[in-house]
Amino acid sequence: MGEDTDGGAPRRDGRSTDTAHRIREVALELFIRQGFSRTTLQDIADELGLTRAALYYHHPSKDHLIASLVQPAKDDIDGFLTHAETDHLSTRELLEGFFDLNYRHRMIFLALVRDPTGLGSVDAEGWVTQLAAQAQRLLAGDEPTTDDRLRALVAINGLSRCATVLPDVPHDELREHSVALAMEIVAGIRGHPGAEPGRQPR
Amino acid sequence: MGEDTDGGAPRRDGRSTDTAHRIREVALELFIRQGFSRTTLQDIADELGLTRAALYYHHPSKDHLIASLVQPAKDDIDGFLTHAETDHLSTRELLEGFFDLNYRHRMIFLALVRDPTGLGSVDAEGWVTQLAAQAQRLLAGDEPTTDDRLRALVAINGLSRCATVLPDVPHDELREHSVALAMEIVAGIRGHPGAEPGRQPR
DNA sequence: GTCTATACCCAGATAGAC
DNA sequence: GTCTATCTGGGTATAGAC
Numbered sequence: 232m233g234e235d236t237d238g239g240a241p242r243r244d245g246r247s248t249d250t251a252h253r254i255r256e257v258a259l260e261l262f263i264r265q266g267f268s269r270t271t272l273q274d275i276a277d278e279l280g281l282t283r284a285a286l287y288y289h290h291p292s293k294d295h296l297i298a299s300l301v302q303p304a305k306d307d308i309d310g311f312l313t314h315a316e317t318d319h320l321s322t323r324e325l326l327e328g329f330f331d332l333n334y335r336h337r338m339i340f341l342a343l344v345r346d347p348t349g350l351g352s353v354d355a356e357g358w359v360t361q362l363a364a365q366a367q368r369l370l371a372g373d374e375p376t377t378d379d380r381l382r383a384l385v386a387i388n389g390l391s392r393c394a395t396v397l398p399d400v401p402h403d404e405l406r407e408h409s410v411a412l413a414m415e416i417v418a419g420i421r422g423h424p425g426a427e428p429g430r431q432p433r
Numbered sequence: 434m435g436e437d438t439d440g441g442a443p444r445r446d447g448r449s450t451d452t453a454h455r456i457r458e459v460a461l462e463l464f465i466r467q468g469f470s471r472t473t474l475q476d477i478a479d480e481l482g483l484t485r486a487a488l489y490y491h492h493p494s495k496d497h498l499i500a501s502l503v504q505p506a507k508d509d510i511d512g513f514l515t516h517a518e519t520d521h522l523s524t525r526e527l528l529e530g531f532f533d534l535n536y537r538h539r540m541i542f543l544a545l546v547r548d549p550t551g552l553g554s555v556d557a558e559g560w561v562t563q564l565a566a567q568a569q570r571l572l573a574g575d576e577p578t579t580d581d582r583l584r585a586l587v588a589i590n591g592l593s594r595c596a597t598v599l600p601d602v603p604h605d606e607l608r609e610h611s612v613a614l615a616m617e618i619v620a621g622i623r624g625h626p627g628a629e630p631g632r633q634p635r
Numbered sequence: 636g637t638c639t640a641t642a643c644c645c646a647g648a649t650a651g652a653c
Numbered sequence: 654g655t656c657t658a659t660c661t662g663g664g665t666a667t668a669g670a671c
Contacts, residue, residue: 483638486641490636
């Protein structure tokens with residue numbers, strides 16, 4: 232988990248021990264351990280030796296807190312798709328990049344899978360559908376057949392799934408096989424954009 | 434849990450228009466329209482001209498109410514998988530059956546996707562993972578390679594996704610293409626169980 | 636057997652003192 | 654920046670009217 236953000240923290244000088252930041256750390260940990268809905272603000276406050284009210288000074292609401300944890304992943308993916316669109320990535324680059332994205336943020340995604348309640352705090356519905364549409368257009372073009380749509384959907388969906396679930400598989404192996412499988416699925420799209428001329432249908 | 438679907442309803446003769454049943458109807462409608470979390474017991478009671486407490490007479494809690502709506506789908510799927518295991522269904526039968534199941538209950542699944550809050554009411558976590566494991570074993574056998582696991586995961590996951598999302602595609606077309614794609618994915622499993630000897634890899 | 640009235644408690648959220 | 658106090662919404666629970 233990375234650089235992570237910095238929600239509404241006041242000071243931007245080298246200082247690090249922002250309470251806001253510590254709150255996010257503890258919150259993420261608890262959310263992953265026991266899910267969003269079963270983690271109360273009281274739990275978080277207790278863990279930090281604070282009161283609920285103190286949390287509100289740093290984060291306007293529980294929803295916002297959750298959103299601020301998901302936001303980096305969201306931005307990352309959105310940015311990648313935009314970049315993919317403008318820079319005409321090859322299919323392989325697209326799928327690899329998408330896997331890496333999902334893998335990088337797998338902890339949050341895992342938390343969201345285990346307790347999807349958290350999706351309610353972020354836009355989710357709009358986001359996921361729009362994301363799916365965008366990925367579909369990249370993979371299947373502007374006038375996809377039903378089969379094309381299905382392939383794009385299943386490939387993207389599967390890729391995301393493979394990257395988050397399956398913690399016991401080592402990264403390199405997981406990545407290689409996941410992308411290969413996605414490539415195979417997408418290969419069935421008629422004259423799929425970014426196709427590598429020499430590919431074998433199977 | 435078990436028989437039910439008929440919360441605490443008193444009469445068990447042929448009668449149908451039990452209050453308990455009307456509650457479920459109204460509840461499902463509201464849940465689909467505005468999500469689980471944003472639908473309060475008050476909303477449901479108001480719609481029926483009752484009080485919250487009256488609901489309590491028929492259903493022990495909101496969680497139970499939600500669970501009773503999801504239960505049929507759950508039982509249906511569990512039953513199918515058990516049946517598939519004991520009766521050694523072919524891969525095609527398995528995938529077709531799984532699609533049909535997901536399609537039949539797509540309204541509830543859609544509601545659960547749109548507001549995953551409801552998943553908290555049912556076991557969800559345990560259920561889904563166990564279900565995935567079971568499906569994987571059916572498709573990939575007892576000692577799957579990583580690639581096998583991925584294929585089973587992506588196929589099942591994709592099938593479920595295709596059946597619920599994509600309301601604009603007519604049923605027959607959707608079913609045909611979804612199953613075909615799943616078959617294609619699963620075909621890559623080495624000597625996959627239930628393989629039809631004469632199949633073409635693509 | 637079916638429902639109302641009412642109280643209860645928890646967790647999210649706000650106001651204002653320090 | 655953190656506290657105490659308080660409000661609110663809503664799920665839970667019981668007693669009792671009919």
